[in-house]
Amino acid sequence: MITLLVMTDGRRDCITRTLASFAEMVTGPVTRRIIHDDSADHGYGAWLSTTYPGYEVVSSGRRRGFGGAIAFAWRYLTAGSPDDADLDRMVFHLEDDFVFRRSVELADLAAVLDTRPGLAQLALRRQPWNEAERAAGGIVEQNPQAYEEHADFDGRVWLEHRQFFTTNPSLYRSSLCERGWPDGRESEGHFGLGLLATGTPEAAPADVRFGFWGSRDSGEWVEHIGAQRAGSGY
Numbered sequence: 001m002i003t004l005l006v007m008t009d010g011r012r013d014c015i016t017r018t019l020a021s022f023a024e025m026v027t028g029p030v031t032r033r034i035i036h037d038d039s040a041d042h043g044y045g046a047w048l049s050t051t052y053p054g055y056e057v058v059s060s061g062r063r064r065g066f067g068g069a070i071a072f073a074w075r076y077l078t079a080g081s082p083d084d085a086d087l088d089r090m091v092f093h094l095e096d097d098f099v100f101r102r103s104v105e106l107a108d109l110a111a112v113l114d115t116r117p118g119l120a121q122l123a124l125r126r127q128p129w130n131e132a133e134r135a136a137g138g139i140v141e142q143n144p145q146a147y148e149e150h151a152d153f154d155g156r157v158w159l160e161h162r163q164f165f166t167t168n169p170s171l172y173r174s175s176l177c178e179r180g181w182p183d184g185r186e187s188e189g190h191f192g193l194g195l196l197a198t199g200t201p202e203a204a205p206a207d208v209r210f211g212f213w214g215s216r217d218s219g220e221w222v223e224h225i226g227a228q229r230a231g232s233g234y
Helices: 012-025 042-051 065-077 106-115 131-136 175-179 187-198
Strands: 002-008 030-037 056-058 090-095 098-100 119-123 148-151 157-161 170-173 209-213 222-224
Touching: 002 012, 002 065, 012 042, 012 090, 012 098, 030 042, 030 065, 042 056, 056 065, 065 175, 065 187, 090 106, 106 119, 106 170, 170 175
Parallel strands: 002 030, 002 090, 030 056, 119 209
Antiparallel strands: 090 170, 098 222, 119 170, 148 157, 157 209
16 A cells, blocks of 8 residues: 655665664555665665665666656656556655654554545654754744644544645655656755646645644654765755
């Protein structure tokens, strides 16, 4: 049902902590595991294959940068017919420099996406990172009026907004991968703006929302540990 897509660019210390944390803290119906290696380092690729034998280790053979790596990984993930029964309905996107600080059940996130066709993703909140976020106390706190809290009858709680799409740890439908990822600088921002402008396969532009898992006061679920970026083109 869910493909785990891990994006890495050569930091062994980071991905080791990230995947150990995922194994300890995250549960759910993950049926396929992919690591996209953008390091262009054959030694690192060999190490990944040996260390994580349960994963498909994928590389284009050259460094593509942030946007190019996601574009290549999404093409790999959706290769073949869009109606291929082997294509999982959802993808959990995980960069190699996050660790989980709270338990996460992916089936709960998937259940929310199943009932909210306009919701393009459910992301996990991280600690304040840039100066503006630190000054405000967090991502949501930086612009609190932009986030609307929702809950269902099973006790799941999440926030919805129209601010941005994020490649921080999140669950989204594989139909987004079939849309393709823009290359070039600021591709993350361009992708989110594109969804707001043209919609998704499931929703018209006006209905598109992005989400954070948990209530407004639930705080952080993951910690960003990648102080030094090895990739480029963010």
